[in-house]
Amino acid sequence: MFRRTTFAIAALALSAAMLAGPALAKPVVIKFSHVVAENTPKGQMANKFRDLVKERLGDKVEVEVYPNSQLFGDNKVLEAMMLGDVQMAAPSLSKFSRYTKKLQLYDLPFLFTNMDAVEKFQKGPEGQHLLESISSKGLIGLGYLHNGMKQLSSSKPLRVPADAKGLKFRIMSSDVLAAQFKALHATPLKKPFSEVFTLLQTKAIDGQENTWSNIYSKKFFEVQPYITESNHGLLDYMVVTSTEFWNGLPEDVRAEVKKSLDDAIVFGNKVAAEKALGDKQKIIDSKRSEVIELTPEQRNQWVEVMKPVWKEFEGQIGKDLIDAAYNSNK
Numbered sequence: 001m002f003r004r005t006t007f008a009i010a011a012l013a014l015s016a017a018m019l020a021g022p023a024l025a026k027p028v029v030i031k032f033s034h035v036v037a038e039n040t041p042k043g044q045m046a047n048k049f050r051d052l053v054k055e056r057l058g059d060k061v062e063v064e065v066y067p068n069s070q071l072f073g074d075n076k077v078l079e080a081m082m083l084g085d086v087q088m089a090a091p092s093l094s095k096f097s098r099y100t101k102k103l104q105l106y107d108l109p110f111l112f113t114n115m116d117a118v119e120k121f122q123k124g125p126e127g128q129h130l131l132e133s134i135s136s137k138g139l140i141g142l143g144y145l146h147n148g149m150k151q152l153s154s155s156k157p158l159r160v161p162a163d164a165k166g167l168k169f170r171i172m173s174s175d176v177l178a179a180q181f182k183a184l185h186a187t188p189l190k191k192p193f194s195e196v197f198t199l200l201q202t203k204a205i206d207g208q209e210n211t212w213s214n215i216y217s218k219k220f221f222e223v224q225p226y227i228t229e230s231n232h233g234l235l236d237y238m239v240v241t242s243t244e245f246w247n248g249l250p251e252d253v254r255a256e257v258k259k260s261l262d263d264a265i266v267f268g269n270k271v272a273a274e275k276a277l278g279d280k281q282k283i284i285d286s287k288r289s290e291v292i293e294l295t296p297e298q299r300n301q302w303v304e305v306m307k308p309v310w311k312e313f314e315g316q317i318g319k320d321l322i323d324a325a326y327n328s329n330k
């Protein structure tokens with residue numbers, strides 16, 4: 001009896017499947033992995049990209065977004081991309097030094113006066129050319145995305161460079177950033193983004209540098225009593241994919257995915273501009289952290305101490321490139 005029923009069910013299932021016709025083609029899946037919260041420029045950009053692709057490509061392509069280092073941290077994501085375990089990511093420009101030394105440009109302290117200068121440089125020939133700087137490694141730079149200018153947060157007030165002496169700061173995996181903190185006679189520690197909150201909370205480190213958006217969304221301000229509005233460096237991203245994956249997409253699909261990404265980046269950049277102001281204000285309103293503004297004299301001291309780092313990396317980056325970036329401030 002039991003066997004006969006099972007047989008009947010199986011036969012029914014089979015005829016239902018035959019009626020449904022040939023199996024539908026599976027969608028191309030784009031896993032987009034990132035490390036920040038969803039309420040950030042990158043988080044919002046990735047979600048917008050997913051929605052635009054769904055709207056425009058229907059069942060052909062499916063974007064799955066994995067925020068908060070859920071899938072990979074930035075130290076692993078590019079390797080995972082080459083292995084085909086993830087198809088897109090947007091690590092900060094500070095995290096590419098294993099692939100190219102050229103992008104170290106963006107970490108030079110006090111290089112760009114504001115985000116307009118960054119935008120101008122990135123849209124220009126040198127900025128565009130830098131998107132190709134990782135192509136020999138099997139990766140394609142699909143575009144830049146902004147976050148904003150970095151601030152210094154700490155367990156003690158930082159007004160002049162001497163205040164940072166002897167303190168431990170978490171940095172991204174960049175030798176330029178290490179040199180920048182060494183110039184302050186501080187100790188830089190390269191640590192993944194996912195560990196920063198705990199390192200600060202347990203006082204294993206004294207401070208870190210990041211944008212208003214990251215300081216707010218990851219609650220660093222709740223465990224850092226002081227934030228100096230230094231605007232000393234840039235945190236921007238490059239959206240990347242692997243050459244193998246990208247070239248394997250049908251041409252029409254690739255064009256539509258790229259258009260959706262470009263539109264999502266425009267949206268993400270607007271979010272970045274809003275959050276640089278809005279998240280700063282939220283931190284001030286929280287009264288958890290004191291925001292320190294520098295006088296022009298104090299700021300000059302930071303510039304003087306940090307700027308020699310440029311010379312140290314000129315050989316690896318190229319003087320022409322540094323000049324081109326600096327000239328975008330004009």
Ligand code: LMR
Pocket residue numbers: 035036042091092147172192193210214235
């Ligand atoms: C960091 O590690 O501090 C940032 O790169 C995180 C991010 O992606 O904004």
